[in-house]
Amino acid sequence: MKIRTLWISAVLPAVFLGTAFLGQAGAAIKKVALEEVLSIGGLDDEALFQWTGVASDAEGFIYVLDAMDYSLKKFDPHGKLVKKTGRKGQGPGEFIAPRLLDASPNFLYATDQNVAGVFVFDRELNFKRRIPCPSLVAYLKALGDDAVAVLTMGFQEPGKILVLNGEGKILSELAFADKAPGLLMDSVSFVPDGRGQLYLAYLFQDRVEKWTLDGKRLWSKKLLGVKKVEKKKISSLTLPGETCFKDIALDGRGHIFVLGGRLSKSPSRDVYVLSPGGEHLTTFTLPDTSHCLYIDRDNFLYARANDGITLKKYRILYD
Amino acid sequence: MTYHHRRTIALLVCLLVASGSFLGLIAAEPGAGVCERAFFECLNDPLNQAMGYLGMMYCGIGYGFCKKYIDPA
Numbered sequence: 001m002k003i004r005t006l007w008i009s010a011v012l013p014a015v016f017l018g019t020a021f022l023g024q025a026g027a028a029i030k031k032v033a034l035e036e037v038l039s040i041g042g043l044d045d046e047a048l049f050q051w052t053g054v055a056s057d058a059e060g061f062i063y064v065l066d067a068m069d070y071s072l073k074k075f076d077p078h079g080k081l082v083k084k085t086g087r088k089g090q091g092p093g094e095f096i097a098p099r100l101l102d103a104s105p106n107f108l109y110a111t112d113q114n115v116a117g118v119f120v121f122d123r124e125l126n127f128k129r130r131i132p133c134p135s136l137v138a139y140l141k142a143l144g145d146d147a148v149a150v151l152t153m154g155f156q157e158p159g160k161i162l163v164l165n166g167e168g169k170i171l172s173e174l175a176f177a178d179k180a181p182g183l184l185m186d187s188v189s190f191v192p193d194g195r196g197q198l199y200l201a202y203l204f205q206d207r208v209e210k211w212t213l214d215g216k217r218l219w220s221k222k223l224l225g226v227k228k229v230e231k232k233k234i235s236s237l238t239l240p241g242e243t244c245f246k247d248i249a250l251d252g253r254g255h256i257f258v259l260g261g262r263l264s265k266s267p268s269r270d271v272y273v274l275s276p277g278g279e280h281l282t283t284f285t286l287p288d289t290s291h292c293l294y295i296d297r298d299n300f301l302y303a304r305a306n307d308g309i310t311l312k313k314y315r316i317l318y319d
Numbered sequence: 320m321t322y323h324h325r326r327t328i329a330l331l332v333c334l335l336v337a338s339g340s341f342l343g344l345i346a347a348e349p350g351a352g353v354c355e356r357a358f359f360e361c362l363n364d365p366l367n368q369a370m371g372y373l374g375m376m377y378c379g380i381g382y383g384f385c386k387k388y389i390d391p392a
Contacts, residue, residue: 052388099384113380136373138380155375187383203383234359239382241355246387262390291387308388 029255031319032273032284034301038313040064040079043306047081048073050308053101055108055142056296057123063101063108064311070095072110074125085125093119093127102142109148111137118148120166132168139189147171149198151188159186161198163213172213176200182231183239189247193254193276201248201258204229204240208248208258210278219278224263243268247292251316252299255281259293259303288312354385 040062041048049068056062060077071086086095097113107128108121118131118140131148138159139151146166153159158177162170177186187203197218200209206226210218224244232241243261246268250256256274264270268289273281290304301314358378361367367374 097381113384114377136376136380138383153376153379155372155379184379184383203387232355234355235362237362239355239358241352243386243390261387 028275029273029281029318031282032271033317033319034284034286034314035317036287036312037300037315038079039305040075040311040313041306041309043309047075047079048309048311051304051311052099052292052308053110054292054294054302054311055101055103056294056300056302057103058105058297060298061123062302062311062313063103065095065098065101065110067095067098070098072098072101072108072121072125074123083125085121085127090114092130093121100137100140102140102148104142104145104148106145107142109140109142111140117168118150118164129166131164131166133162133164134170138187141190141192143192149190149192151190153184153186155183159188161188161190174198174211174213174215176209176211176215176217183237185240189245191248191250191256193250199248199250199256201245203243203245203261206244206263208245208256208272208274208278210276221274221278221280223258223272223280224260226263229263246290249293249295249301251295251301252297253318257293257295257301259286259290352390354382354390357385358382 048064049066051064052067053065062075064073066073070088071084073081074083076082086093090096095112098110099113100111102109110119116136117133118137120128120131122128133150135152137150138153141149143149143163147163149161149163151159151161158179158181161174161176163172165171185204188200190198190200192198196213198211200211206222206224207220208223209220226244229240229242231238242263244263245258246261247259254276258272260270260272261268266285269286270283271286272283275281286303288305292304294302299316301316303312305312361378361381367378
């Protein structure tokens with residue numbers, strides 16, 4: 001009787017709730033496919049020249065950093081260019097080498113390869129300020145209107161992910177890298193899960209990992225079966241020569257999408273889909289090579305086509 | 320290598336040169352790829368050498384971006 005009561009009162013609700021939770025976050029999927037819903041820029045127009053970063057907002061506007069004309073562009077949900085800002089230079093709102101972009105509810109965060117900091121724009125593309133950063137920024141994700149996470153790397157010290165507020169004050173610091181990782185071996189892309197945890201994908205190592213922001217590694221996975229990436233000697237420095245994972249994103253169901261690099265079967269096109277626990281669920285292939293993977297709040301996936309002249313938006317189809 | 324690939328590489332090289340750090344492409348060593356050659360030139364750029372550690376950092380981040388963006392071309 002007591003056992004039966006326990007089942008009814010505790011175990012069954014737990015099973016039900018667990019199943020319900022799985023239905024929302026990281027549910028098992030067998031196959032992922034893409035359906036193109038929008039294409040911006042082409043060989044016959046001048047919408048984009050060589051885009052590097054993309055972000056979107058709650059109203060469906062799409063923001064793109066274009067390296068070839070040193071600009072930040074805003075497109076409406078139908079792909080029409082509605083505003084453009086920026087030019088070549090080192091003044092406020094100007095770029096030398098625009099690279100990374102992300103959005104919070106009210107702001108856009110952009111980086112320039114030459115600048116140790118993050119540029120902040122409002123959604124009308126007005127330059128607001130520069131968040132100072134102790135080092136050049138190698139990767140970036142917005143955490144909110146007053147917080148941004150950046151990857152800083154050093155030749156002398158291992159890479160770190162810093163959480164900065166709007167004034168550049170370091171709010172927290174994740175030292176994820178090995179003590180002596182080797183030059184650029186700590187290059188990662190990362191994505192926060194909104195619950196104080198981060199997923200990391202290494203550019204030059206066969207490693208995808210989950211970390212807590214306070215520095216605990218929850219799991220580490222290899223997806224490519226690569227033991228060691230080939231290295232090349234340039235001048236007196238030894239550099240990794242082949243890429244493993246180029247970008248990482250989270251879909252609306254909590255699945256981890258990891259874009260494979262040169263060492264994938266279809267280089268720069270294979271996307272590995274993992275559960276929040278790190279289980280490899282499936283792999284699908286992008287129609288074209290990409291350096292970037294972005295999934296918006298409505299679960300549309302954005303990637304590159306035509307070597308950066310075109311931005312594609314896809315609906316994610318699950319099976 | 321398609322026309323688009325060649326165009327992308329040409330555009331990227333122009334961009335890197337314009338950024339004031341990768342000053343042209345001269346072979347670092349036989350068989351080196353475009354990113355390796357750009358990194359070599361970046362390291363040997365007097366401006367970057369004058370910046371010391373920061374210049375090396377800039378070259379390293381540029382190399383990572385190059386590998387992400389155009390490799391494989």
